[in-house]
Amino acid sequence: MRRLARPFGFTLAEMLVSLAVLALLVVLIAQLMSSATVATTQGGKRMDSDYQVRLIFDRLANDFHQ
Incomplete structure (x- = not known):
């Protein structure tokens, strides 16, 4: 038998792959934000x-000039 039309929607595998990619992006962005926060804090302390x-x-200098 031949399918006449592809059903609409996504397969479970497609959903799992997209969810894994999204989770990876969220983790990377969170790590980037954490690193930026640490760098900002250290820079402020240095200043x-x-x-x-x-x-x-x-x-x-004022004491020596007097």
């Missing part, structure tokens, strides 16, 4: 410490 060092050197 704060640089600012503190700059303040100390400014005070030392």
